[in-house]
Amino acid sequence: MTKIDYDDLKRGGIIQQRDSDYVILRIRNIAGRVDSDNLAKIGEIAEKYGKGYVRCTTMQGIEIPWIKFDDLSKVRKELDDAGILHGACGPRVRTIMSCPGSSLCKYGLFDTTKIAKKLDDAFFGKEKIKHKTKISVTACPNSCALPRAHDIGLIARLDMEFDESKCTGCGLCAEICKRKAIEIVDKKATITWEKCNYCGKCPNTCPFKAWKATRRGFDIYVGGRMGGEAQLGQLAMHFVPETEVIDAIQKCTDVLVNHAKDGERLSTFINRVGFEWFKERIE
Amino acid sequence: MSDKTKKLDLRGEKCPFTLIHTREPIEQIKEGEILEILIDYVPAIETIGQLAFKHNLKFDFERIDDYVKLTLRK
Numbered sequence: 367m368t369k370i371d372y373d374d375l376k377r378g379g380i381i382q383q384r385d386s387d388y389v390i391l392r393i394r395n396i397a398g399r400v401d402s403d404n405l406a407k408i409g410e411i412a413e414k415y416g417k418g419y420v421r422c423t424t425m426q427g428i429e430i431p432w433i434k435f436d437d438l439s440k441v442r443k444e445l446d447d448a449g450i451l452h453g454a455c456g457p458r459v460r461t462i463m464s465c466p467g468s469s470l471c472k473y474g475l476f477d478t479t480k481i482a483k484k485l486d487d488a489f490f491g492k493e494k495i496k497h498k499t500k501i502s503v504t505a506c507p508n509s510c511a512l513p514r515a516h517d518i519g520l521i522a523r524l525d526m527e528f529d530e531s532k533c534t535g536c537g538l539c540a541e542i543c544k545r546k547a548i549e550i551v552d553k554k555a556t557i558t559w560e561k562c563n564y565c566g567k568c569p570n571t572c573p574f575k576a577w578k579a580t581r582r583g584f585d586i587y588v589g590g591r592m593g594g595e596a597q598l599g600q601l602a603m604h605f606v607p608e609t610e611v612i613d614a615i616q617k618c619t620d621v622l623v624n625h626a627k628d629g630e631r632l633s634t635f636i637n638r639v640g641f642e643w644f645k646e647r648i649e
Numbered sequence: 650m651s652d653k654t655k656k657l658d659l660r661g662e663k664c665p666f667t668l669i670h671t672r673e674p675i676e677q678i679k680e681g682e683i684l685e686i687l688i689d690y691v692p693a694i695e696t697i698g699q700l701a702f703k704h705n706l707k708f709d710f711e712r713i714d715d716y717v718k719l720t721l722r723k
Contacts, residue, residue: 472696472699536709536710537710537712538698538708541710541712541717542694542695542698570699571695571698573698573702573707
């Protein structure tokens, strides 16, 4: 009989399988990144201790199923020695999800993979919250990392100003605008700000630099979730600068720790207390 | 039309072929040459615009019915 290290188990990332002799081991890939040597090691472990396959999770992680309960300590040590990170389960802050970010994607306004790493350092595994809490960071309003489907979702936005003297009225910005916020009136671009979602395409595409980027930041959506009680996150904070993102999320989790009932997820909590009540406490 | 104008009709093409067909011709535009691209796949307009930026080309845009004409010159 193997000695069970309960402290180790509390850190999470171990899921009992239907067959109780086996567990699924969950690995976290911050912002979905897996280095190739780790990928090889994960494959090796799946081959040696599991059944030679892994599963990809919706949180950009990897799970190795069919690990014998008795092998658990050994496998955890092998993963630790290789620097492979444990995943989470239970009422904790989960792996931080991210889109490819500005280093890969032409639409990206921030390197969200780096921001995800910072958020992981600050929040991963955080306990005392009453339910799982998922955070996702996305580098433009296209929202590829599904931020509004997560408890806390960050969407990057870019604000801009318009220099009419540089505009030739070519119509390119009107053509590429997904929200149809721009029209050409009297040979000049005219924007309806209410329709604009601050995606940053026009300043990044205008051949004449008539659109100029000004501030950039994150809109923070709270209370989103998928699953049986699916709902979308609501806008709680607008244009939060990159340097203030950790503080903003800290405020949200503090409210949860201090006010949520046992078993309440951010979405169910907000549904009970009301969105305006929640918003007042994070301002 | 002068022989210095090249025409590329990409109407009906979608990505990634819009990029594959434009990448080389755009890179090869020489001083005084014009490249006219007819295209109806809107997302590609942005990609071509960014390529034009990268290679310091002048870039004109004109919508004609259900397609657009992009004119690139050096």
